Amino acid sequence: MRPDADLLVLGGGCAGLSLGMRLAEQAPAAGRTMILEARTGYTQDRTWCFWRLAPHRFERLVARSWPAVAIRSKQRSVKVDCRLTPYQMLEASPFYAEAQRSIDRSQHVQLVLGTDVRAAPRQVAGLWQVETDAGLLTARHILDTRPPRPPRTSDATLWQSFFGQEIECAAPAFDPETVGLMDFAEARTDDVLFHYVLPLSPCRALIETTVFGPRPLAVADLAAAQAAATERLGRGNAFRVLRAEDGVLPMGMTACFPTPGPGYSRAGLMSGAARPSTGYAFQRIQRWAEEAAASIRQGGPPPGHEPDPALRRAMDRLFLRVVRDHADRAPDLFIRMFGNADPARVIRFLSDRGTVADCAVIGSTLPLQLFLGEMLKGMVALPKPLRETA
Numbered sequence: 422m423r424p425d426a427d428l429l430v431l432g433g434g435c436a437g438l439s440l441g442m443r444l445a446e447q448a449p450a451a452g453r454t455m456i457l458e459a460r461t462g463y464t465q466d467r468t469w470c471f472w473r474l475a476p477h478r479f480e481r482l483v484a485r486s487w488p489a490v491a492i493r494s495k496q497r498s499v500k501v502d503c504r505l506t507p508y509q510m511l512e513a514s515p516f517y518a519e520a521q522r523s524i525d526r527s528q529h530v531q532l533v534l535g536t537d538v539r540a541a542p543r544q545v546a547g548l549w550q551v552e553t554d555a556g557l558l559t560a561r562h563i564l565d566t567r568p569p570r571p572p573r574t575s576d577a578t579l580w581q582s583f584f585g586q587e588i589e590c591a592a593p594a595f596d597p598e599t600v601g602l603m604d605f606a607e608a609r610t611d612d613v614l615f616h617y618v619l620p621l622s623p624c625r626a627l628i629e630t631t632v633f634g635p636r637p638l639a640v641a642d643l644a645a646a647q648a649a650a651t652e653r654l655g656r657g658n659a660f661r662v663l664r665a666e667d668g669v670l671p672m673g674m675t676a677c678f679p680t681p682g683p684g685y686s687r688a689g690l691m692s693g694a695a696r697p698s699t700g701y702a703f704q705r706i707q708r709w710a711e712e713a714a715a716s717i718r719q720g721g722p723p724p725g726h727e728p729d730p731a732l733r734r735a736m737d738r739l740f741l742r743v744v745r746d747h748a749d750r751a752p753d754l755f756i757r758m759f760g761n762a763d764p765a766r767v768i769r770f771l772s773d774r775g776t777v778a779d780c781a782v783i784g785s786t787l788p789l790q791l792f793l794g795e796m797l798k799g800m801v802a803l804p805k806p807l808r809e810t811a
């Protein structure tokens with residue numbers, strides 16, 4: 422029986438579309454790909470930020486590029502000049518549109534919107550069967566980018582929960598040259614709360630209330646802190662809310678979701694895309710998409726995300742556990758890291774490009790006793806890589 426597709430991609434979000442647009446540019450020899458997406462259309466539901474360490478394929482889509490970021494605690498503030506590696510923002514909407522355009526031009530990649538995958542795919546006679554609300558589909562390979570399940574507290578060492586609003590103030594309130602990367606002015610002691618400010622103009626900014634905590638939080642849990650932040654950071658000006666976004670990102674996955682059989686792989690936020698110490702995933706998804714497209718071009722299956730190298734995994738794990746167990750110390754840790762090490766090293770480290778020397782220098786800025794104490798609590802063992810075997 423001829424399957425409906427060689428590759429069925431479940432979920433047409435950032436990961437599914439990133440792979441889809443690359444496959445659309447490749448020769449049809451890569452086989453027929455169908456991307457199934459539950460949404461009936463895309464909206465401006467998020468912004469992706471990252472440091473630009475090298476030229477990238479989305480330069481044309483960059484909406485803002487900042488030369489500086491600031492980290493502020495109640496005691497100290499650090500402003501980091503990052504002109505050489507600017508902090509950039511991509512809006513999701515033009516990304517989705519670009520991916521759709523490139524897929525629409527292709528004969529061998531198809532994006533099917535408004536199609537909900539209902540049951541767990543099953544393997545029957547060597548093919549994968551996927552039950553959708555539009556009927557049964559079959560494929561040789563499955564790439565599943567959906568979150569395997571709603572987040573459970575025990576799935577990650579920490580959770581990054583955030584609620585952001587893009588606001589427009591009646592009078593200037595923001596420095597359009599400097600991103601407020603972490604503003605700990607309203608820090609708490611039982612979890613790590615800070616505000617993240619992307620200034621879009623003197624009067625307009627995306628202000629996000631972010632919590633690093635042991636459990637995923639809902640928007641309602643963050644709403645009061647967000648209201649106080651918009652008032653304070655908007656300098657008491659009248660403002661209107663233009664749009665909102667929210668999310669829950671895993672920081673250090675502890676759950677590992679098995680794949681149900683050969684020819685089935687997983688990718689995306691809950692399957693290894695998120696950098697443990699930051700929750701950032703966009704650039705990691707782009708790197709994975711390049712590798713996956715190359716593997717498919719050579720006749721192989723789409724791989725999952727590469728596990729992080731051992732040193733990075735160990736550092737991220739230690740850092741997350743210190744932050745989890747000593748939330749009150751977190752503002753000082755971030756200030757020390759950005760303020761006492763060459764910021765270029767920190768930016769490289771956070772962007773997965775850190776060298777051993779970068780790791781050593783960053784480590785030397787942090788309070789030794791605190792970290793040694795956490796290590797002694799039995800956390801020296803490396804976490805298992807999260808890559809799934811088919």
Ligand SMILES: Cc1cc2nc3c(=O)[nH]c(=O)nc-3n(C[C@H](O)[C@H](O)[C@H](O)COP(=O)(O)OP(=O)(O)OC[C@H]3O[C@@H](n4cnc5c(N)ncnc54)[C@H](O)[C@@H]3O)c2cc1C
Pocket residue numbers: 431432433434435436437457458459460466467468469470471536537538539566567568666667668669670688689690691694700701702703704706
């Ligand atoms: C608001 C927000 C802001 C973020 N900002 C940043 C940032 O600044 N920098 C950064 O690096 N990372 C950021 N991230 C993290 C990460 O980059 C994004 O979450 C990214 O979208 C993850 O891609 P993904 O493909 O794994 O998940 P998604 O983009 O969420 O895609 C998953 C897709 O699967 C679909 N789906 C789910 N269930 C089904 C089903 N049953 N059938 C069919 N389709 C289904 C969903 O509709 C969705 O489109 C942010 C995340 C959020 C939520």
